[in-house]
Amino acid sequence: MALLELHNVHAYYGNIHALKGISLTVDEGEIVTLIGANGAGKTTTLRVITMLLPPREGTVTLNGEDLSQYRTHEIVLKGVSMVPEGRGVFARLTVLENLELGAYTRNDPSGIAEDLERVFTLFPRLKERQGQAAGTLSGGEQQMLAIGRALMSRPRILLLDEPSMGLAPILVESIFDIIQEINRQGTTILLVEQNALMALQIAHRGYVLRTGEIVLADTAENLRNNEMVQKTYLGME
């Protein structure tokens, strides 16, 4: 059984039909990527999974359990953690306070300390800057903080929304290295990206989203070699 499964999900913003029957699965230990152009519904899909935008039709299940019975703040207890688009760090709080808020739902100080160490090992920069207001960090550091914060809830699955957005290419590469490292350490990842080239290099499987519908689903390698994907998303002729 898949860890996360979306079945025939429809979602609306008011009258706008944003997701038109999406079905996808993410298996334990995988990196799955969701690629597509602006407005295709990538972020919306993540909002549905975290119940920020509950689906009007269809089901979202985690390990067979229907998530729609929960509110957003309860989803994280189930093991789903999100790195929001544009990073969404708490700008006027310190790096350490941000990370502690990531563990808001947890009540095991020793486990939290352990995970804090883990985050600091993954991102030594954050350790150096732990007392600094998050808003004063550079874009790359903020992205690291957002990922670190999401890891603090010790999630089973990590939802990443455009981690490459607004970052220099060299930084994108190192962020993606770290995403792979996190996955190797045992966290399943659903990665939403516009930077399809990068995403398909680290993902195992991928889905292509277009105007609220999934138009392609395949292994990352096959997608990289797919003519339509190459033309539309990878900019190759």
Next chain:
Amino acid sequence: MNPIWRSTLKAGLLTGAIVIYVALTGMVLSLSQRPVIGKLSLGHVVYMLVFVGMGYITAVRSPWRQERPWLVPLQGAVVGGVGAAILALLPLIGRKVDLGWMFVTAKPELYKFLLFNQEQVARGVLYLILTGAVLGGVAAVLPILPEVLHKALLGGASTTLLLGVLAELVQRTVLKKVLGPFFAYKGLKPTGAAILFVVLTVLFGLQAWWRQKHPKVTKSVAAQEAEAASPLRTTLQLGALLLFLLILPVWILNKDTYLNSVVNLVGLYIIMGLGLNIVVGFAGLLDLGYVAFFAIGAYTVALMTSLGPLGHGYSFWQALPVAILLALTAGVVLGIPVLRMRGDYLAIVTLGFGEIIRILANSDWLKPFMGGALGVLDIPKPKIGNWVLKEEYQLYYLILAGILVTWFVASRLYHSRVGRAWQALREDEDVAEAMGIHLVTTKLLAFGFGAAFSGLSGAIFAAKVGSVYPHTFNLIISINVLSLIIVGGIGSLPGVVVGALALVGLPELLREFSEYRMLFYGIALIAMMLVKPEGFWPKRLKVYPRPQEEDAEASAL
């Protein structure tokens, strides 16, 4: 023409525009009867300060400060002189053409006053221009002096002037025992002012010299933390502060009713500010109807304790917890419908709520229970045993206790789990929710605590004033509380105190400026937001010393 002289001339024109404005608002004439130092009146001071200020600013900004300092005072003199010359146009034109149809304050008395009561117009104009030039020039000398001397003279002069302006208030405090002989009935005696100026200058000089010898360095984080953790120093500071607060009304303010009532008003605003700071500062929920909870607290105490026909004869201490609980409940109840609203929408709805409470209290419908527009009278003063807190200086201690309790609660809340949740909520609601924060409880807690503080303040207010009327609970109170938080530094507890002193205490003390005090208040608010947008006492973030060296890879991040 040299661009520096051109900009100097521009500053002079601006100075002229400002002084003419000041003169035409009427404050020059109406304050001319109030002596500050000897024959120098407050009317003189308000427009002469513009010459001084503009001369000083010009000098501070002058590109010649380093290379050609001898030209800087000349710049100041030009600014002051040109400004004064433009001001002189007012009486010159006014004597020929009647300006009264447009400016009610453009009267012959004003012209006479501006020309120093000289019979000969030319001589008056000359005196005025000379005054402007000398004041601007002297002020411009300060910035080219050595740092210590500069600070000493500036501090000495401005403090002396302030003592002269606030003469009446100063003479009500314990300072009178020391400074009494320096004062005339109103204002300072010239000799007194001279002595004060010299003494104060020396004191400020010593302080500046000390500062220069022991410059503040950005200490390492470890050193800062060690300092903060040093228990002896903190205890001493706290003890001194507490001692000051305890002797303030009785000894320092001499049990003076007026001054203590100002202090008490500031205190009540501090309690409200600490409450609203939880809602706005911590949780980021913009609440414009905050006065509603103040009203609920006040009316609860009024109706429960009043000796009049509407009262129920309970004691203040019985009514106090009820008032706080009712306000808290009202806060939570208001919170429920606005849970899904953000920012401006939230502000509008809370604004409506504040009005509803006031209108209900004012309504005929509730008149049999709440007294309608006539309010509730005969509210007894609180009693502790047989000791009645009757006078302002006695009520002060009740308010101080209220502040200490609310301060303690607010600071503990800030560092608690729910405090963290509030801050997360303030920064980004969606992300906070995704972190597992329950928006409903978190928001309602913020509204509830904020409202409870306000209810406490209102309860004390009712007992202090002895009567409550619906029209007291105006929108302006909500606005004032919000402004004081912003001016103090949003989210900062000491900021609330500073803000309340500046926005509530100062206007009360400036009563002498009568109708112009709101003008000063407005100018001060605008200037404040331009110069120090983060507030007087912003929430402190740790200062980190710059890392010595950053490797290339790291700095690329």
